[in-house]
Amino acid sequence: MQKSCANAWCRQSFDITDADLQFYDKVSPAFNEKKELIPPPTLCPQCRMQRRLAFRNERSLYKRTCDLTHRDMISMYPEDSPYVVYSKDAWFGDGWDPLSYGRSVDLSRPFWPQFGELMKIVPKMSLIQQANMENADYCNRASNDKNCYMIFTSNFSEDCYYSVHLTNCRNCVDCLNTHKSERCYECVDSYECYDCRWVESCKNCSSSAFLKGCTGCNDCMFCTNLTQKRFCIDNKQYSEEEYRSQLAGTTLYIRSTVGLLKKRFSELKRNMIVREYMGMNNENVRGNYIDHCKNVLDAFEVRESEDCRYVQSLVQAKDCMDYASWGRGCELIYETINCGYNCRNVLFSNECWDSNANLICCNQCLNSSDCFGCCGLRYKKFCILNKQYTEKEYNELVPKIIERMRQEEEYGEFIPTDLSPFAYNETNAQDYVPLNRDEALENGWRWLDEDTKERSTLSTPLPDDIREVRDDLCEEIFPCSITGKKYKIIPQELSFYRSMVVPVPDKCFEQRQKERFELQTPRKLWSRKCGKCGKMINTSYPPSRPEVVYCEPCYLATVY
Numbered sequence: 001m002q003k004s005c006a007n008a009w010c011r012q013s014f015d016i017t018d019a020d021l022q023f024y025d026k027v028s029p030a031f032n033e034k035k036e037l038i039p040p041p042t043l044c045p046q047c048r049m050q051r052r053l054a055f056r057n058e059r060s061l062y063k064r065t066c067d068l069t070h071r072d073m074i075s076m077y078p079e080d081s082p083y084v085v086y087s088k089d090a091w092f093g094d095g096w097d098p099l100s101y102g103r104s105v106d107l108s109r110p111f112w113p114q115f116g117e118l119m120k121i122v123p124k125m126s127l128i129q130q131a132n133m134e135n136a137d138y139c140n141r142a143s144n145d146k147n148c149y150m151i152f153t154s155n156f157s158e159d160c161y162y163s164v165h166l167t168n169c170r171n172c173v174d175c176l177n178t179h180k181s182e183r184c185y186e187c188v189d190s191y192e193c194y195d196c197r198w199v200e201s202c203k204n205c206s207s208s209a210f211l212k213g214c215t216g217c218n219d220c221m222f223c224t225n226l227t228q229k230r231f232c233i234d235n236k237q238y239s240e241e242e243y244r245s246q247l248a249g250t251t252l253y254i255r256s257t258v259g260l261l262k263k264r265f266s267e268l269k270r271n272m273i274v275r276e277y278m279g280m281n282n283e284n285v286r287g288n289y290i291d292h293c294k295n296v297l298d299a300f301e302v303r304e305s306e307d308c309r310y311v312q313s314l315v316q317a318k319d320c321m322d323y324a325s326w327g328r329g330c331e332l333i334y335e336t337i338n339c340g341y342n343c344r345n346v347l348f349s350n351e352c353w354d355s356n357a358n359l360i361c362c363n364q365c366l367n368s369s370d371c372f373g374c375c376g377l378r379y380k381k382f383c384i385l386n387k388q389y390t391e392k393e394y395n396e397l398v399p400k401i402i403e404r405m406r407q408e409e410e411y412g413e414f415i416p417t418d419l420s421p422f423a424y425n426e427t428n429a430q431d432y433v434p435l436n437r438d439e440a441l442e443n444g445w446r447w448l449d450e451d452t453k454e455r456s457t458l459s460t461p462l463p464d465d466i467r468e469v470r471d472d473l474c475e476e477i478f479p480c481s482i483t484g485k486k487y488k489i490i491p492q493e494l495s496f497y498r499s500m501v502v503p504v505p506d507k508c509f510e511q512r513q514k515e516r517f518e519l520q521t522p523r524k525l526w527s528r529k530c531g532k533c534g535k536m537i538n539t540s541y542p543p544s545r546p547e548v549v550y551c552e553p554c555y556l557a558t559v560y
Contacts, residue, residue, distance in 0.1 A: 102387030423448035
């Protein structure tokens with residue numbers, strides 16, 4: 001089935017396959033033995049992803065007070081937010097009852113506006129943190145982290161700073177999508193690396209810098225697509241003595257020199273051979289950054305998952321579609337984001353975790369089941385708009401709500417964009433589908449105008465050489481060399497730069513993160529020919545990119 005995207009600014013044609021239709025039938029909820037069939041989506045996959053990501057604020061943090069305890073806290077929501085916001089401890093405490101906000105559904109009105117009214121008054125959790133966070137107050141969407149600062153979407157990491165999407169990392173700074181690594185700086189899409197600087201798409205590499213697509217390499221620099229090599233520069237083999245001699249004048253501790261080396265590295269990458277997708281140990285997959293998966297299509301940053309399509313940033317998910325961020329034991333999830341830990345049959349929902357089941361159109365509900373249009377519930381069942389019903393009442397009323405939603409063409413769609421608690425440029429949507437202010441407003445999203453107070457005109461000199469940096473540098477405020485935004489260097493961060501012998505950055509964290517995102521390919525697929533055998537492949541490298549793209553068999557035959 002061919003459809004045209006309903007978004008006026010898109011209108012892109014997209015396919016709905018027989019497998020898609022079977023999935024919609026499979027996840028359609030049933031009440032009193034009657035299935036309420038979910039209709040096919042009205043938006044293309046890219047616009048559906050964009051809509052979900054507009055509900056995910058990872059890195060925009062603010063100082064404000066808790067609306068219950070009136071104590072200072074760090075929050076995703078600024079002080080002037082129209083939402084009620086509690087600290088994590090207050091939200092999980094006994095000082096409030098989610099059911100006290102319950103109201104009867106009004107079948108004479110569209111449903112989503114009623115849900116939006118409930119979202120405004122039910123307290124929201126200031127940050128999303130789960131399980132054993134220690135000395136990590138400035139971290140969001142994280143769990144089991146220790147001694148970390150400004151890391152996001154991170155789990156089981158320690159002594160890490162200014163990074164996004166880490167798992168099991170130690171002493172890593174300014175990294176993106178990096179896992180099981182230690183002492184790494186400016187590493188992107190890499191696994192099991194140690195003592196590396198400026199490496200991309202590498203696995204099991206150590207004591208190296210400026211690598212891309214390398215596996216099992218030690219003591220290498222300016223190399224691409226090498227496997228199990230040591231003492232190489234520009235893909236040329238040297239003896240250990242020759243290697244040390246060649247690098248004797250390379251000064252990685254001077255910022256201006258590193259800037260020149262980054263330009264050299266960029267030119268090196270332009271003409272390298274790249275695989276159609278990054279991943280390992282997969283069967284029947286399509287997308288990028290996919291590992292240990294089976295039958296996972298149109299997916300990005302997905303691991304240990306099976307039978308999924310149109311999914312992003314998941315671990316251990318099964319039989320899901322149009323689902324972004326989290327996973328870990330989730331199954332039969334559709335048009336949902338920020339949902340994880342053993343959830344099943346969750347539809348059109350946001351921020352729900354810990355063994356939820358049969359949730360429809362819910363926000364920030366935990367350990368609950370068989371609820372519709374609820375916010376902030378814990379250990380509840382058979383609730384609608386936070387009002388308690390009997391099982392019989394619930395099963396009779398929900399079909400009536402769904403029928404009313406069908407009349408308004410609301411049923412089968414994710415939460416409307418105008419109900420997002422965040423401005424577009426506060427969310428991951430801006431990372432993966434960037435818009436300017438006018439475009440966002442025209443498309444119906446809010447926009448957070450920049451606070452000019454966050455810009456600095458100070459001209460405090462920032463040493464070019466890490467060896468010239470004094471301890472009192474951490475007392476200064478610096479202007480980002482690109483955006484002018486104020487930023488600081490924290491003592492732990494300075495200690496890391498000294499130990500890695502790399503220069504102090506002259507850009508703020510958000511600018512550095514933006515540049516790391518730009519090193520990744522888009523979350524979108526193009527059809528193009530393999531650069532060697534000529535067969536058609538699907539890849540996230542658009543035809544305009546300069547790299548030579550090989551299908552996986554040709555890449556493996558050429559590189560390994």
